[in-house]
Amino acid sequence: xxxxxxxxxxxxxxxxxxxRDSAIYGTMTFPQLSDFIITSGSxxxxxxxxxxxNSESEIITWxxxxxxxxxxxxxNPAAFTHYSxxxxxxxxxxxxPLIEVHLSNPLAREEFxxxxxxxxxSHGTIGGFGPDSYRLAxxxxxxxx
Ligand code: DQA
Numbered sequence: 717x718x719x720x721x722x723x724x725x726x727x728x729x730x731x732x733x734x735x736r737d738s739a740i741y742g743t744m745t746f747p748q749l750s751d752f753i754i755t756s757g758s759x760x761x762x763x764x765x766x767x768x769x770n771s772e773s774e775i776i777t778w779x780x781x782x783x784x785x786x787x788x789x790x791x792n793p794a795a796f797t798h799y800s801x802x803x804x805x806x807x808x809x810x811x812x813p814l815i816e817v818h819l820s821n822p823l824a825r826e827e828f829x830x831x832x833x834x835x836x837x838s839h840g841t842i843g844g845f846g847p848d849s850y851r852l853a854x855x856x857x858x859x860x861x
Contacts, residue, residue, distance in 0.1 A: 720812060720861055723787045724753050724850065725778055726768040727794030740820050742846055749847055756851040760858050772800055779806035788812040788861050790853045797832045808837040813860045815853045818843030
């Protein structure tokens with residue numbers, strides 16, 4: 717196992733993944749997605765912890781914790797991607813890399829999703845591959861850390 721635990725943080729409404737537009741988000745429940753991420757991490761020899769919150773404040777607290785504990789972060793900020801400067805500022809304080817992920821490809825969707833205020837403080841962004849976006853991010857993170 718790698719020494720640094722990877723935090724996989726997820727933003728609002730992802731807890732209700734299976735109730736969202738299945739043409740965009742598929743049919744997986746969030747617990748199933750979480751299991752997929754943990755299993756993908758184990759296969760790569762990575763220790764992974766998955767969290768989800770609908771609260772901007774809680775996510776900021778988790779980013780502070782990741783900065784203090786020097787955790788790499790894989791982050792699906794969900795709708796906060798598009799407007800949360802507070803989350804961006806917290807992400808900017810991370811010591812180890814952050815990779816932004818999205819299940820869908822926001823650039824192929826509505827115009828308001830074309831802006832990410834997080835991308836500028838992330839190492840890179842992976843989107844459009846469904847749950848595999850997280851697995852690809854884990855592979856990329858393994859190379860980075
Ligand atoms: C999302 C894309 C965002 O635009 C949206 O608000 C989400 C999920 C994705 O994973 O595709 O909630 O981050």
